[in-house]
Amino acid sequence: MRVLCNAHMDTEVFNAADKAGTVGATLQAILEGLKPEVAYFLAENGKRPSVFVIDIPDATHLPRIAEPWFLAFNAEFESTPAFIPAEMEKIVPTIEAAVKKYA
Numbered sequence: 001m002r003v004l005c006n007a008h009m010d011t012e013v014f015n016a017a018d019k020a021g022t023v024g025a026t027l028q029a030i031l032e033g034l035k036p037e038v039a040y041f042l043a044e045n046g047k048r049p050s051v052f053v054i055d056i057p058d059a060t061h062l063p064r065i066a067e068p069w070f071l072a073f074n075a076e077f078e079s080t081p082a083f084i085p086a087e088m089e090k091i092v093p094t095i096e097a098a099v100k101k102y103a
Contacts, residue, residue: 001055001056001057001058001059001081002037002053002054002055002056002081002082002083002084002087003053003054003055003056003062003065003079003080003081003082004051004052004053004079004080004081004082005036005051005052005053005054005065005066005077005078005079005080006049006050006051006077006078006079007049007050007052007066007069007073007075007076007077008047008048008049008075008076008077008078009047009048009049009050009069009073009074009075010048010073010074010075011046011047011048013073013074014048014073017072017073026072026073027041029068030068030069030072033064033068034052034054034064034065034068035054036052036053036054037052037053037054037055038052038053039051039052039053040052048073050069053082062079065077065079066079
């Protein structure tokens, strides 16, 4: 199960960690633990969001993904299921069945 994750890090907390010289090591530790397929760090509207994709067996792994961001950077965290084209082949019949039944 792939999940698109957004961790919006608190700017003040991030800046304090940056001044303390701990940001690099903290981010490295989080990413080594999560092993995302891809990760991006952005500057957006004066905030410090990160966007990454992670493959997990099921939703019970979401706390393992979110907690490091909460604890290290007081982040707001969002997750959304994401599908690759090969997975869409399995999903389309389910969508079509729902359309026939409820539309």
